[in-house]
Amino acid sequence: MAVGPCKPLPPSMTISSFSGDVYRPAGYATLRVALEEGSRRMEREIDFIIMDAPSGYNAILGRPAIAAFQMVASTYHLCVKFPTPFGVATIRGDRAGASKCFEINARLHTDYMDPRDHALPPVEQNDHVTVADGKTVFISKNFPDNEKPALAALLFEYFDVFAWEPSDMPGIDRAVAEHRLSLKPGVAPVRQKKRASAAKNNMRFEKKSKNSWPQDSLEKSPTHCGLQMWWW
Template sequence: MKVAEPNSRLFEVITYGPSDPIPAASSNHETLVIEILTNNYIVKKVYVDPGSSVDVLYYRTFESLKLTREQLTPVRTPLVGFGGNVVHPEGMVSLMVTIGRHPRCQTVPVSFAVVKADFPYNMLIGRPTLNALRSVYFTYHLNFKFPTPAGVAKVSSDMNAVRECYLATIQAAVTPRAVSKAEEKRPTVLSIDSIDPQKTGKPGRFEPGDEVEQVVLDEARPDQVVQVGAKLPSPLKEEMIHLIKDHRDVFAWSADEVVGVPSELMIHQLNVNPQARLVRQKSRHFGPKCSKAISDEVDKLLPAKMIHEIQYPTWLSNPVMVKKDTGGWRMCVDFTDLNKACPKDC
C-alpha cells in the first residue's frame, strides 16, 4: 500500500506479518549482521546496533578499504562503551554507503568514527544511518526494512557471519595469548555511544573532589597559585605538585603571556547554515561597573591579539556580564542566535 505525504510524495507503508519468516535455526537473540557496499568494496560482517549513537569503522577495515590518515577529520569527542570504557577515535571519515540489493537499495553518506579496537566485526552501523534510511528495525525477524523508489527494501541478518563473529568473540575471551602493554590497556568495545557531558557519575569517569588546597608554584610570585585535591594519596599529591612546579612556565597567568601561540591552535570554522536568517540583536546598555569591567577585559585581550577591532555597524552579539563569586565580573558573549544557526553534530 502507498500513502501520500503532505508534500504529495509517495512512500511505502512498512509492515511485518506472517509473510516475514523467522530465520532458520535462530533463537531470535542473535545480532543483526549484514553486508554493505562502500568505496567500491563489499564489506561483510557489518554489525547493526540501534543502541549506538555513532557509526564506527574499525581501523583494520579502514586500512583494507585503502583509506589514508589524510582523509581523517580530527575529533576530540571520546566514545564510551556499555561498560563505561572510553575510546578515543583516530578521527572521522565520510563514505558513501549502499545498503540493500538493486533496485531496492539506498546510498547514503555516513560519517564513521574510526577506532582502534579488537572486535570481530568490520564496522558498526548505528542510529544515524538507520535514521537516514528511515528504517524499521525488527529484532524478532532479525532484519530491517526501509523505503526506496523501487519499493520497500528488506535487509536480513547473515546467520553464518553471526556464528563466525560469535565464535571469534568467545575464542578471544577464553584463549590466552601474548599481548603488548598497549593491547592490555585497550578496551573491548561492544556498543559505542557518545559521552553526554551533561551526565555525571558514569562508571570509569573521575569526579571532582570537594576539598582542595592551594599550592604556590613560585615563592617570588605568590599570585601563581593552583589547586590540588586535598584527599589525593600523599605520594601522588607530592609527585603532582613537583611536576607542576617543574613545568610552571606552561601556565599563562595573564592574557599578554600567551602572545605568539599559533593561530591554528585556537581558530576554528563555524558550520553556519547558509539558509539561516540574519538576526540583529538589540544593543544592550550597561551600568558604570559593568562598562568598566568590559573595557578592562578588552584592554587585556587586544594586546594579546586574541581579538581585533572590526566595524560592524549593524550585526553584533552583545556581551553578557556574569558576577563571579570573588566579586569580579566575567565577560561572556550572547551567541544564542549563532548557536541556533549552526546545525548540531555528534
C-alpha cells in the first residue's frame, strides 16, 4: 500500500498496545477506505495512526471509522452493518481469520507473559545506625564509606526534627490527616450489621492490636481516631 508522508502528532501522545507496551506513534495518514457488499458500497476518508509495533493485524478500525460509516457492529454475529445509497450492506467476519490473528498476536507477546520478567529487584542491604534514645535509621551500604560518619553525625544532631511516632505530630491539621468519604447528600446512613468471629480469632485480633500501636499514642495523637463503618 502506498502511503504518503505521515502527518505529525503531538510529541506527548503515546498509545498502549494489547500487550500493555507503550509506543510513540510516527504520525498519521489519511486514507480513503471503501467497504462494500456487492453493489452496496460506501467510501470514507479515515485517519490512520502509524505505529512501528509488532501486531497480528494490518489495520484496526476504531470508533471514528465506525462513526464515519455509521456502522452497527455485533460481536456475537461477527459482522457489521452500515447504510449505503443502495441499501444496507453487511460485512461478515471470518472466524478462522480472526483466530489466526489472535494466535499470531499471542505468539508475538509470549515473552511479555512470563511473570519472571516482572519480578521485583532485590532489596538493597542497609546499615543500622542508632542516633539517640534507641531511635534507629538505615543507611544504604552503597552509600560512600567516607561520607557515612558525616551523615550519621548529622542525623544524630537533628534527630528531634523527625516524627518517629504519631505522638510526635500534634500540630497536623485534621483536614490533612483525616480521610473524607464522598457521600451523597440526603441519604440516611445504615449501620453495618455486627459479624461475629470465632473466640480464637478474637484473642488473636486483640493481641495484634495491642502490639501494633501504643495506647498513649492513640489517645494523644490527633492523627488517629476511631472509625465507625457505615453503608449507604
